[in-house]
Amino acid sequence: MSAYLDHAATTPVRPEVAEVYRQELSRLGNPSALHTAGRAARARVEEAREQLAAAVDADPAEVLFTSGGTEADNLAVKGAYWARRAADPARTAVAVSAIEHHAVLEAASWLGEHEGAEVLELPVAPSGALDPAGVETAFDRGDLALASIMWANNETGVIQPIAELAARARHAGVPLHSDAVQAIGKVPVRFHASGVDALSLTGHKVGAPVGTGALIARRDFAMTPVEHGGGQERGVRSGTLSVAEASALALAVELAVAVQEAEAQRLAALRDRLLGAAATIEGVAVTGPVENRGITEWLPSHAHLTVAGADADALLAGLDMAGVAASSGAACQSGVQQPSHVLTAMGYRGEQARAAVRFSLGHTSTEDDVDAALAVLEQVAGAARRVFDAGRGSARRAAATSRTPVHPGSL
Structure with a gap:
């Protein structure tokens, strides 16, 4: 090569991150266990949580470790929709931009097919920027449970005015989630300053191993668990935490943000x-x-x-x-x-x-x-x-010899 x-698909693991990951793999302890090894593992997880929170302008309690951006997106979209609808049955709509990553689009589509949600796709201009009129129309509705608008597009790289959108969403009383997977380390991403209620990030875009990620979510951003188990991560993301993955993710994000x-x-x-x-x-x-x-x-x-x-x-x-x-x-x-x-x-x-x-x-x-x-x-x-x-020439020749007429515009 x-x-x-x-x-943008994946970037090489940074040497410093690989070394931290290697070191953690040689250590023992389940962070949920109460013995000495477990408590030591828990301490290292919490250190990673603090490190990641500091890098993205969040509180440690707002960091929920996940397996990557897709899981974080699904937890935010599905989890928040279920929680909002349970609190207010009239909240049955979800708004997503038409250019979202499939992790968001398919999660919203699933809610539409299986939960009866009305999915609103917010249109964009030829530049890739969101159409303000479409946003206003969606946010003015009284049945919107959640909006999800990506920070920066994974294909074109277009950046949305997230702080403005978050202020508009908050005025309308609509929680706003943002997929910030492509933005971390490329542009300033500050959770509190942005005003969003939740954002997703993944490690393998910034030099951590594949399979690392996090959802940064305000403590009042209510979510229903997508999967169930031991109740780790604020009770909404069960599963034994990987100290190696949490440590690698936190260091990779810190290094990317620093430069x-x-x-x-x-x-x-x-x-x-x-x-x-x-x-x-x-x-x-x-x-x-x-x-x-x-x-x-x-x-x-x-x-x-x-x-x-x-x-x-x-x-x-x-x-x-x-x-x-x-x-x-x-x-x-x-x-x-x-x-x-x-x-x-x-x-x-x-x-x-x-x-x-x-x-x-x-x-x-x-x-x-x-x-x-x-x-x-x-x-x-x-x-x-x-x-x-x-x-195209082969298709035209095949059409000419076919018994079934083919409209030229379809070729």
């Missing part, structure tokens, strides 16, 4: 260099934010492109063969490529939404990584267009 540019400002400047310079050169390639366009500089904020780590007349699978395969790891905005479900729901919500047509590439930078990214991607991008884009054109 010449260049790893998929840090966030300088790292953001470094990554933004690399990103702008990549985008500036990529934009000169025929058919390559930067999505959303760059078209609205000064209006929409976006993460310094994300470079999101569309390649006209190409296909994401062919683009990613070509980059991979050239030694460049990137990602796509398109989701693959049951082996069938689907347009990116994020780009679709931003108004991109089907073919455009299937031709997205995301380059994402992280703490190990260098100029050499950017150079490696730029050295092959034009060639890969051209090859991907030829693959796409060949596929």
Whole structure:
């Protein structure tokens, strides 16, 4: 691999974090046990809780350790909905932005299918920023149990005005949860200052092992447990706590936050260099934010492109063969490529939404990584267009020989 540019998917574990994790694996003790080893393990968990809380401007009692962002999102969305509806049966609606991660969208959808919740998808502008009118309409309703709006989008990197949204939600009496998985370590994330009621984070985006995460939740953010057991973590997230995972997560977040400002400047310079050169390639366009500089904020780590007349699978395969790891905005479900729901919500047509590439930078990214991607991008884009054109030609020929008429617009 010449260049790893998929840090938004996962980033390398930091050496200091790996060492803390290794040390903890050699120690014994269940944090729920009352003997000496158990009490020592509990003390280390609480130290990690304090360390993580300090890094994100929260109180230790507001930190609930989870297995990652998906669990934290599900606990916030489902747990808060159940608790709010139990307290007020009239609260039967959930509002989520149309560009949320699937962990939030699918949790809300499940509530709609199995719990009778009305799911409101808040629309976004072509830039990826939330439509203020849609937010106002949702928050003015008297039946809203919960709103969930991500801090920064995982595909495009667009940042939402979370503090403004939290103030509006609080005025309306609606709890606001934010998926901050992509934002931690890239932009300032301060829980108390933001005004949100809960936020999700995960470790493997900031240099901790996969399987680590947390939900930061105000003590008055009521939740019903999603799973049941021993009643750990304020009685809403049962399960034996892993000291190694808690310690690794806390250190990784602390390290990422400590260098966030300088790292953001470094990554933004690399990103702008990549985008500036990529934009000169025929058919390559930067999505959303760059078209609205000064209006929409976006993460310094994300470079999101569309390649006209190409296909994401062919683009990613070509980059991979050239030694460049990137990602796509398109989701693959049951082996069938689907347009990116994020780009679709931003108004991109089907073919455009299937031709997205995301380059994402992280703490190990260098100029050499950017150079490696730029050295092959034009060639890969051209090859991907030829693959796409060949596929369309085959589809047209198959349609012409089929007994069943096929509308040209479906090809």
